[in-house]
Amino acid sequence: MAAYSTELPIRVDLDEAHTEIAARWAATGSWWSGLERLAIVEEVRRARDSAEIAPWESPSEIAGLVSDGHVLPEAAIDAIWRVTNHPGTLTAEWHASILGRGVHAEAYVELVAVVAQANAVDRFADALNLDRVELPEPSVSEPAKTSGVSLQVTSHWVPTAKIKGPNVLKALSAVPFENESLSLLSSVQYVRLGDLLSDLVSNQNSLSRLQVELIAARTSKLNECFY
Amino acid sequence: MLLSLSGTNQDAQVSFEAVGDSESGDGGVEHGALLSRLCEAIFEEDGKQLASLKDDVIEAAGADVLIDAVAVSANFYMMTRIADSTGTPLDAGTVEPSAEIRELVGVNTFTSRREAQA
Numbered sequence: 001m002a003a004y005s006t007e008l009p010i011r012v013d014l015d016e017a018h019t020e021i022a023a024r025w026a027a028t029g030s031w032w033s034g035l036e037r038l039a040i041v042e043e044v045r046r047a048r049d050s051a052e053i054a055p056w057e058s059p060s061e062i063a064g065l066v067s068d069g070h071v072l073p074e075a076a077i078d079a080i081w082r083v084t085n086h087p088g089t090l091t092a093e094w095h096a097s098i099l100g101r102g103v104h105a106e107a108y109v110e111l112v113a114v115v116a117q118a119n120a121v122d123r124f125a126d127a128l129n130l131d132r133v134e135l136p137e138p139s140v141s142e143p144a145k146t147s148g149v150s151l152q153v154t155s156h157w158v159p160t161a162k163i164k165g166p167n168v169l170k171a172l173s174a175v176p177f178e179n180e181s182l183s184l185l186s187s188v189q190y191v192r193l194g195d196l197l198s199d200l201v202s203n204q205n206s207l208s209r210l211q212v213e214l215i216a217a218r219t220s221k222l223n224e225c226f227y
Numbered sequence: 228m229l230l231s232l233s234g235t236n237q238d239a240q241v242s243f244e245a246v247g248d249s250e251s252g253d254g255g256v257e258h259g260a261l262l263s264r265l266c267e268a269i270f271e272e273d274g275k276q277l278a279s280l281k282d283d284v285i286e287a288a289g290a291d292v293l294i295d296a297v298a299v300s301a302n303f304y305m306m307t308r309i310a311d312s313t314g315t316p317l318d319a320g321t322v323e324p325s326a327e328i329r330e331l332v333g334v335n336t337f338t339s340r341r342e343a344q345a
Contacts (some may be wrong), residue, residue, distance in 0.1 A: 009290050014298060080281070087311040088337055095314065112312040120305035127269045127277065127297045157314030168306060171313035173311045182309070189302035206291035207299065210256045215299040216306075218263045222270040225307035226329075227315050 004130045005081040010204065018121050018133050021181060025114060030175050031107035034138030035112055039071045040080060041135060045119040047084040053217040055086040071082055075101035076111055083115050088224030095157045106147060109158050110202045113178035118187055149176065168227060169193060190216065247331065256289055265293075266300050 003018040010105035025041050026034045049103055050065070059065040059081045068079065077096045098103055123157065125132045151174050153161035161173040172178045183193050191204055191212065204212050220227075254335030265284055268277040284293040309315070317325075 007295060010294055014294075025231040063286045083312050087293050089307045090311045092314055095312075109313070116305040116312070120303075123269065123304045124298055124301035126272070126283075127301065128294070141327050143332055154262060156317050167315045167318050168276055168310050171309050171315045171324045182305070184301060185305060188299040190306075204299075206289065207295045209255065211258070211262060211296070214254065214256045214259055215262055215266055216303050218266040219270070219300045219303035220307050222266060223304065223307040225310055226302075226337045227307075227312035227317060 004125070005135050006128070006130055008128060008130075011188070014188045017184055018124075021117055021121055021185060022133045023136055024042075024177075025117070027177075028058065028141045028144050028227070029105060029109045029110050029114075030137045030148065030177060031143050032114075033143055034140070036071055038135050038138050040076070040111060040114045041118045043077055043080045044084050044115055045122060045132070047081040048119075048122065052085055053194055055082065055089040055141070058082075072094050076104050079103065079111060080110070080115050083112060084119060084174060092157050103205075105159055109172055109174045111170050112158075113175060113181065117181055117185060120189065124189070138160045147174070149174070164195070187209075258284070258292075261287060261294055265296055268299050269297065 001014045001019060003022070007204065018023070025037050027037070028034050029037050047059075052060065058074075058078040058101065061077050066074065066077055072080075075098050082094070095108075098108060100157075102182060103111070122132050124130075149161045151161055155157050156171055159174050160170045161176075163170055163173050169179070169182070172182060186193050191199075192207075195202070201209055203209065248263070252259075256262070261280070261283060265277075265280050268280045271277075281293055284296065
């Protein structure tokens with residue numbers, strides 16, 4: 001099924017990738033169930049669509065913003081809103097406070113990955129006035145909640161595996177399934193990650209690499225990302 | 228950083244005007260100022276301004292360019308959140324070479340600067 005119904009000439013590979021990403025959101029993760037992962041995406045959408053709250057305010061502390069019996073813990077909901085709406089304000093102390101409220105370090109990595117993907121996919125749809133990708137039914141199996149790889153906290157706040165490549169690609173290495181999703185989205189919305197530094201001249205679809213990097217840099221600056 | 232490297236690899240005269248703001252020209256990139264304004268409108272989510280800029284991009288470069296440009300910009304709502312949420316440090320060997328660029332582009336006041344260089 002196509003992700004988007006539109007007269008705009010959206011590339012087939014891009015449309016198919018967004019359909020696949022939605023299916024991956026609904027799959028059982030390493031630390032969150034399919035139901036919880038879809039709840040993360042829905043919470044990203046609520047955070048974006050609600051009246052903005054200040055970085056120092058938490059949705060769990062504002063009456064009426066978080067329903068009783070929410071499938072996600074309050075610390076996770078607070079993290080989703082903060083990462084979605086105020087990513088440039090995040091600090092090591094804030095990260096430690098989220099873990100201190102009971103979110104497992106690797107579950108946090110998986111949550112960040114899903115939040116980040118949902119921001120990318122929905123921002124694309126919103127900017128082009130498309131209906132956001134429909135969410136599939138969640139997988140019913142339970143997450144294993146165990147590490148599949150050897151991890152250490154070294155260069156990042158979060159535990160990482162020993163993998164090669166830029167530090168931003170190492171960031172999600174604790175949850176390999178999410179690095180696969182990152183690679184899938186990047187290959188259709190930016191450049192194939194394997195070509196990131198090895199091919200700096202080839203056009204990317206209708207854009208020159210210079211145009212791609214200008215858009216990347218301008219968007220990163222607007223989001224106040226120093227990296 | 229990759230804009231600079233890509234320009235060097237193509238012998239292109241790239242400057243960073245269009246990264247810092249959209250009022251200073253194309254920076255040596257075809258439609259650079261227009262694409263920079265498109266990024267601003269996507270960020271600000273101003274429907275009227277965004278609609279106008281999308282029309283401008285289609286007229287100047289075509290619908291394919293509009294879609295691909297929106298896709299690239301949207302991708303960096305993912306990358307920036309991953310970097311900022313995980314305390315991703317700058318890569319070894321990039322701090323010094325990119326210092327001048329970062330000063331020019333004006334990113335040294337960001338909260339994430341202190342975290343990325345920690």
